[in-house]
Amino acid sequence: MELLAQGIVSGILVGGLYALMSIGISLSWGALKIINLAHFSFILLSAYIVYQLTVSFEVDPLLMVLVVAPLFFMLGVLVQMFFHLAKVDEFKSLIVTFGLFIIFQSVMQTIWSADFRRIGPVLNPYETQSFFVAGIAFQLPQLVAFVVALLIAGGMWLTFTRTYFGKAVRAVAQDPEMARAFGIDSRRVAVILSGLSTAFSALAGVFIAIGQTMFPQLAVAWFGIVFPIVILGGLGNSLGTLTAGVIIGVAAGVSSVLWGPLSAPLVTFTILIVALLFRPEGLITKRSIA
Amino acid sequence: MRPRRSWTYLTLITALALVIAACGGDEGGGTTTLGTGTTVASSTTQGGTETTAATETTAASGEPIRVGSTLALTGFLAATAAIHKVTGEVFVDRINAAGGLLGRPVEWVLLDDESTPDLAAAAYERLITEDEVDLILGPYGTGNITAAMAVAQRYGYAFPHHTASLTYAYTYECQFSSWSTGLHPNITNPNLLYDALESTGTPPETIGFVVNEFPGTMFISYGQPDTDEGGAVAEAEKRGWEVVLDVTFPTATSDWGPLAAQVRDADPDFLYIAGLGVDAPNLVTAMQAIDYSPDGMFVQWPAPGPVLATEGADGMMSVTIFEEHPPFTDDPEAVEVAGMIDAALTEAGVPYAKVETQAAASWTAWEYLQQAAEGAGSLDQQAMCDWLVENGAQTLFHGDIEFFPEEQNYFEDLSKIKQVQDGEWYTVYPEEFAAPDRSVEFSPGG
Numbered sequence: 001m002e003l004l005a006q007g008i009v010s011g012i013l014v015g016g017l018y019a020l021m022s023i024g025i026s027l028s029w030g031a032l033k034i035i036n037l038a039h040f041s042f043i044l045l046s047a048y049i050v051y052q053l054t055v056s057f058e059v060d061p062l063l064m065v066l067v068v069a070p071l072f073f074m075l076g077v078l079v080q081m082f083f084h085l086a087k088v089d090e091f092k093s094l095i096v097t098f099g100l101f102i103i104f105q106s107v108m109q110t111i112w113s114a115d116f117r118r119i120g121p122v123l124n125p126y127e128t129q130s131f132f133v134a135g136i137a138f139q140l141p142q143l144v145a146f147v148v149a150l151l152i153a154g155g156m157w158l159t160f161t162r163t164y165f166g167k168a169v170r171a172v173a174q175d176p177e178m179a180r181a182f183g184i185d186s187r188r189v190a191v192i193l194s195g196l197s198t199a200f201s202a203l204a205g206v207f208i209a210i211g212q213t214m215f216p217q218l219a220v221a222w223f224g225i226v227f228p229i230v231i232l233g234g235l236g237n238s239l240g241t242l243t244a245g246v247i248i249g250v251a252a253g254v255s256s257v258l259w260g261p262l263s264a265p266l267v268t269f270t271i272l273i274v275a276l277l278f279r280p281e282g283l284i285t286k287r288s289i290a
Numbered sequence: 291m292r293p294r295r296s297w298t299y300l301t302l303i304t305a306l307a308l309v310i311a312a313c314g315g316d317e318g319g320g321t322t323t324l325g326t327g328t329t330v331a332s333s334t335t336q337g338g339t340e341t342t343a344a345t346e347t348t349a350a351s352g353e354p355i356r357v358g359s360t361l362a363l364t365g366f367l368a369a370t371a372a373i374h375k376v377t378g379e380v381f382v383d384r385i386n387a388a389g390g391l392l393g394r395p396v397e398w399v400l401l402d403d404e405s406t407p408d409l410a411a412a413a414y415e416r417l418i419t420e421d422e423v424d425l426i427l428g429p430y431g432t433g434n435i436t437a438a439m440a441v442a443q444r445y446g447y448a449f450p451h452h453t454a455s456l457t458y459a460y461t462y463e464c465q466f467s468s469w470s471t472g473l474h475p476n477i478t479n480p481n482l483l484y485d486a487l488e489s490t491g492t493p494p495e496t497i498g499f500v501v502n503e504f505p506g507t508m509f510i511s512y513g514q515p516d517t518d519e520g521g522a523v524a525e526a527e528k529r530g531w532e533v534v535l536d537v538t539f540p541t542a543t544s545d546w547g548p549l550a551a552q553v554r555d556a557d558p559d560f561l562y563i564a565g566l567g568v569d570a571p572n573l574v575t576a577m578q579a580i581d582y583s584p585d586g587m588f589v590q591w592p593a594p595g596p597v598l599a600t601e602g603a604d605g606m607m608s609v610t611i612f613e614e615h616p617p618f619t620d621d622p623e624a625v626e627v628a629g630m631i632d633a634a635l636t637e638a639g640v641p642y643a644k645v646e647t648q649a650a651a652s653w654t655a656w657e658y659l660q661q662a663a664e665g666a667g668s669l670d671q672q673a674m675c676d677w678l679v680e681n682g683a684q685t686l687f688h689g690d691i692e693f694f695p696e697e698q699n700y701f702e703d704l705s706k707i708k709q710v711q712d713g714e715w716y717t718v719y720p721e722e723f724a725a726p727d728r729s730v731e732f733s734p735g736g
Contacts (some may be wrong), residue, residue: 003555006580010547106364113639114368116568116593121601128578128601137580139547211575213543213568213596217366221542249545256548261539262503264548 001134007257008250009136015249016146017211019242021204021222022229023152024197026035030236031173032190033090036082037097039201040219040226041104046072046205047113047214054119054209061124061210062144068202080191101219109216118213126210149242152200156238159276169193173236224265228272234282244283247271347571350390354397355669357382357659358423360413360438361430369593370648371430374452375400376634377652378427384630385656388538391663403429407437410602414441424669425659432456432506439465448674450658452651455506455591458514461699464675468654469647470611470688472703476513479609479705480522480562483588485528486607486707486719486730487560494538494586497526498535498558500549500573507564507590508538522562534558543569546576554582559734566591566704571600578602594715595642603710605731610708612650613717614688615725624686627653646715657685684712 021043028036049071050064079100082088088096121128129140160166171179172186179186208214227246233244251271253262275283332509359378390396399421403410410429417423418441426442428435428451435454442449443462453469454460460467472478487493500520501511513521523536535556539549550573553561561584563570570589577583578601588607589597597603612618614632619625628645630655637641645653653694660673661683679699682692693699707719709731716725 003551006551007548010545010551014545014547109364110370113641114364114372115639115641116369116596117641118568118571118596120599127575130579130581137381139579142547153533192441213571215369215568217368221544224542225544252545256545257552260537261543261549264545265540266540 003257004254005134005136007253009138010142011250011253012246013139013142013146013249014253015246016137016149016242017142017204017207017245018225018229019153019233019245020145020149020200021206022233022241022245023149023156023238024200024204024225025226026230026233026238026241027156027193027200027236028197030234031169031193032083033173034088034093034194035090035097036079036093036197038079038100038104039043039097039197040222041101041108042072042075042198042201043205043208043222044214044216045104045108046202046210047212048108048117048205050209051117051119051214052112054123058123061119061206062126064209065203065206068205069199072202073195073199076195077191079112079198080194082196084187084190088257105216105219112214112216114216116213116215119209124210136158136246141207145204148203148207152203153238153242156196160238165189165192187196187234225268228268230273231272231280232275232283237282240282247283305435306722311603313552349388350386350395352394355391355425355663356397356399356423357425357427358399358401358414358417358421359427359429360401360403360410360417360434362405362434363400363402367405367431367434372638372640373406373635373648374430374652376618376638376640377631377649378656380627380630380634381653381656384627385660391660392667392669399423403434405431405434407431407433410434410623411437411441414438417479418445418447425658425663427655428452428454432504436460446671448659448662448671448678450655450662452655453648456509457698457700458509461678462537463695463699464671466655466658466678466683466693466699468658468685468688469651470691470701470704473700474519475703475705476510476519476521477525479510479590480525482609482703482705482719483562483607483707484525487586487732488529489719490730491720492733493529494531494559494732496532496556496558497535497562498553498556499523499537499562500535500553501538501633502541502565503538504541504566507566511562511564522564525537526562527657535561543572546572547558547580549573550576550580550582553577553584554580558584560584560586560588560681560732563587565589565657567593568596570606571596571603574602574606579648580634585734591647594644595641596645597710598713598715604713606710607718607730608708608714608715609647609705610717611647611704611706613646613706613715613725614644614709615716616725618687618717621686627686645687654683654685654688 025039028034028159046068049068050061053064054061126141130137168184168189171184172189176186229244229248233240248268251267255267257261361375362368382396385391386395401413426447432455435451439462447465450466454582456506457473499511501507511521511523513519523533527533535558537552570592583602592608597606614628630642631645631649662678663669665677665681666673671702679693679695684690688704691701706717706723708715709718716728718724718728718730
């Protein structure tokens with residue numbers, strides 16, 4: 001029973017990290033109609049930068065949030081400006097951002113080599129820190145990632161439903177031309193949203209750097225986790241993405257402890273296919289901006 | 291209209307995610323069948339990236355002898371393949387400085403197989419038929435080696451290669467593995483470990499297995515498919531040890547928490563991690579996070595550097611064929627060559643810049659090639675093959691080797707057991723190969 005409980009708790013917490021990795025793509029796809037495959041590279045690039053700064057300056061890796069978040073916000077702004085210039089639409093974005101993904105992967109391999117990189121325990125005390133409730137471990141990095149994902153998902157939901165900027169985003173998502181006709185600077189809205197999406201990927205990168213061993217191909221493994229979550233959660237729906245992350249995390253965690261880790265991908269993609277069949281618009285559509 | 295567009299994109303993305311997930315995360319390599327992100331631009335079948343090692347020496351003269359091979363310069367296997375690239379470059383430099391091969395300079399034509407078996411096969415086809423190289427050497431990674439070996443066999447090339455793990459599958463009479471695991475590493479490797487544990491006088495009573503679904507680790511753990519030979523699990527049972535956990539995990543595992551919880555729940559005296567790359571550091575970290583650590587652990591084929599950087603990995607065991615300490619370094623030439631490779635690895639930015647299994651196996655494969663050509667006195671492939679079978683090879687890191695055709699040209703398992711002690715890897719078993727003042731450390735409940 002304790003094993004099952006541990007599987008559920010781990011699944012919920014890791015689901016938060018998955019959601020953090022997915023929210024940026026969901027917003028970009030839902031609101032900007034950009035299927036940003038480069039997002040995966042941004043997460044890993046952020047992780048490598050956190051790694052490099054941490055080992056070079058012997059600083060707390062969590063503090064690197066203050067560096068990578070604004071840095072990647074700017075990167076997102078630049079990328080979106082490029083998309084405007086190149087007139088990238090939804091379908092072209094698949095090809096263009098896949099190209100960007102390859103370029104960023106190559107750059108990372110050139111800089112950090114193909115070898116494995118890991119922040120050692122002296123500089124990174126967080127990776128093995130946990131607290132226990134009734135014998136169930138709550139891993140600190142995953143818990144913090146979950147809280148951050150919760151804050152971002154909730155914050156974005158409030159932004160989209162309660163603020164003028166949120167209304168502008170929804171208007172741009174639904175009909176950019178009409179939004180422009182009503183005086184909304186759709187390019188500015190898109191640039192800010194792209195910056196935010198990329199900054200969220202940077203936050204995910206911080207937790208990847210803290211909790212995992214990095215190598216350039218690591219990002220490829222995330223495709224099979226993030227896309228089911230984005231689709232299941234509903235495009236542009238931050239709360240839906242968090243919910244989907246938790247569902248996928250718990251399903252994978254529970255199936256791992258019950259039937260072995262080999263069953264986890266099977267369960268994940270079964271959930272995705274069932275969702276595509278019965279709710280292709282996502283689990284939660286009421287607050288979706290797409 | 292809108293829902294139909296969304297459906298199209300969703301279906302497209304799902305297909306993409308399924309395909310990438312299917313090939314993703316295979317850091318141990320060998321089973322992927324699709325090129326990946328970083329490598330598309332350098333497809334070897336379309337011109338490929340090509341590097342040529344230094345060839346000019348004062349003593350060697352004439353047309354260079356061209357040695358063709360691929361390595362996973364990009365893709366999942368690139369981290370380890372970088373070691374083979376550096377080692378090969380050092381070997382070529384050294385042989386050219388010493389007068390070349392058969393009096394001619396050696397040129398290494400190296401292509402990127404992108405960690406992908408079908409590209410490796412295509413590249414070897416190109417090397418043999420278009421580039422018309424004189425000799426070939428195996429690539430890195432079980433899947434790539436297996437694919438390239440079929441091409442070598444088709445054209446009758448002698449095929450020295452390094453770390454391929456599916457020994458039973460290599461029946462080509464001119465294949466020569468330089469990884470001294472023997473033909474039955476599924477039996478010999480685990481028993482070497484189990485002997486080491488029993489040498490402490492306090493062997494485990496219970497053992498747990500976590501097995502990467504990579505074909506090589508499955509073979510080590512369970513034996514050759516469709517036979518009853520067995521592997522590490524069955525051998526442990528033969529010793530009367532209770533197997534309290536036997537679970538297989540995917541190569542692309544990203545959440546290690548559930549697996550760590552399963553290990554804690556089973557609580558074995560000794561944990562056998564039939565994994566590779568960074569499987570062990572990831573699992574150990576996840577176990578540490580739930581405040582659990584087995585009394586002893588073994589990992590089959592780890593990336594050595596990350597293990598040392600992992601909290602809780604002290605005492606971890608593995609297999610090795612060479613470590614940079616006595617008695618391996620009793621030979622001054624081994625020390626000299628290891629020093630050259632170390633320096634080149636450092637210059638190449640490889641974090642763990644020491645000669646161990648990968649570099650040693652790589653060097654040995656080059657030695658096979660050199661000695662076969664020199665022994666045969668020509669570049670005739672069959673003559674080289676015959677010469678190696680008849681004469682064996684004298685190697686720097688393995689000593690004298692005799693190939694047994696009845697054992698598919700394999701020789702005995704020369705593996706040793708190494709262990710992380712005081713933050714470094716040391717060979718600890720067999721005793722005659724142990725580093726000075728080092729021995730196996732294991733005590734259940736201790």
